[in-house]
Amino acid sequence: MKAPDSAAPDSAAPGSASVLDGKAVADAIAERVAERVKAFSLAPRLVFVRVGEDPASASYVRSKQRLARRVGIRAETLVLPEETDQATLMTQVQAVVDDDDVDGVLVQLPLPDHLDEAPVLEAVDPDKDVDGFHAVNVGRLWSGLPGMVPCTPLGLEAICDHYEVPLHGQRVVIVGRSNLVGKPAAALLLRRHATVTLAHSRTRDLAAVVAEADVVIAAVGRAGIVQASMVKPGATVLDVGMSRVDGRIVGDVAPDVWNVAGAVTPMPGGTGPVTVAMVVQNTVTAAERRRQQP
Numbered sequence: 365m366k367a368p369d370s371a372a373p374d375s376a377a378p379g380s381a382s383v384l385d386g387k388a389v390a391d392a393i394a395e396r397v398a399e400r401v402k403a404f405s406l407a408p409r410l411v412f413v414r415v416g417e418d419p420a421s422a423s424y425v426r427s428k429q430r431l432a433r434r435v436g437i438r439a440e441t442l443v444l445p446e447e448t449d450q451a452t453l454m455t456q457v458q459a460v461v462d463d464d465d466v467d468g469v470l471v472q473l474p475l476p477d478h479l480d481e482a483p484v485l486e487a488v489d490p491d492k493d494v495d496g497f498h499a500v501n502v503g504r505l506w507s508g509l510p511g512m513v514p515c516t517p518l519g520l521e522a523i524c525d526h527y528e529v530p531l532h533g534q535r536v537v538i539v540g541r542s543n544l545v546g547k548p549a550a551a552l553l554l555r556r557h558a559t560v561t562l563a564h565s566r567t568r569d570l571a572a573v574v575a576e577a578d579v580v581i582a583a584v585g586r587a588g589i590v591q592a593s594m595v596k597p598g599a600t601v602l603d604v605g606m607s608r609v610d611g612r613i614v615g616d617v618a619p620d621v622w623n624v625a626g627a628v629t630p631m632p633g634g635t636g637p638v639t640v641a642m643v644v645q646n647t648v649t650a651a652e653r654r655r656q657q658p
């Protein structure tokens with residue numbers, strides 16, 4: 365494994381583990397994407413659709429749009445009022461999808477409770493589906509076909525590649541089996557020849573399962589669910605889960621894990637920025653495929 369930054373940032377607990385710096389990985393990806401954007405005579409165009417004023421959703425979309433514009437993508441956000449009904453949302457999404465000048469569409473989740481997410485996600489053209497949530501892309505991913513892959517799992521793979529964390533033949537335990545993170549991460553890492561275990565809320569003896577892992581991915585959203593006592597010494601730990609404790613964002617990985625693991629992603633500053641970078645990477649990939657750019 366390539367030597368990562370050796371000192372834990374202030375946001376992480378002190379310990380012997382190296383920092384897998386998501387910001388550095390995201391910057392490297394953004395630089396490569398910006399080069400690819402330069403090859404287009406007309407820059408790729410990405411449209412976000414956001415419903416309502418949930419502050420977290422608004423902030424996520426703002427940071428994705430900011431990075432998209434930084435790398436030269438034409439990015440804009442269609443904001444619909446909280447009270448938008450299903451039919452209106454479907455019509456609006458369809459209009460964006462049908463616009464030939466649009467290369468990527470991202471409907472920010474979660475939608476307000478009165479709206480059904482599934483038909484909205486299925487309305488997105490799979491080839492413009494930069495979130496990779498369309499059932500066609502799920503099938504492509506599990507079948508090993510080219511398609512759009514969800515951004516958080518792609519980001520996890522990118523962090524491992526950036527820091528040369530071995531995956532081939534390694535035991536990877538993913539805690540969390542959602543369609544957004546756990547399941548697509550499993551499919552992606554299987555492609556890389558990892559031996560993958562998906563753990564979830566009904567897993568018996570989670571500690572014993574996690575203890576087997578060379579690479580632990582924690583994607584639950586429960587502060588400190590992965591404890592030092594569960595982690596094999598020297599393991600790589602990727603922290604995806606986010607919760608707010610006393611107004612601070614914390615991950616699924618307990619601070620004492622830094623004393624046992626070989627390398628850990630901090631929270632914040634770990635997996636989150638790389639997820640954002642993958643939105644812009646997926647947009648350029650979608651545009652290249654649609655326009656058959658080199």
Ligand code: NAP
Binds near residue numbers: 565
């Ligand atoms: P989700 O749909 O709520 O899934 C959570 C998963 O955790 C489920 O599979 C659930 O198991 C499992 N789980 C719950 N309690 C558990 C327990 N006690 N032991 C073991 N597994 C347990 O959430 P998500 O959308 O995947 O997101 C997970 C977290 O990642 C959230 O905090 C989210 O905010 C964060 N996130 C971060 C990024 C990033 O870029 N860093 C991106 C996306 C999401 P069951 O299936 O059995 O219910």
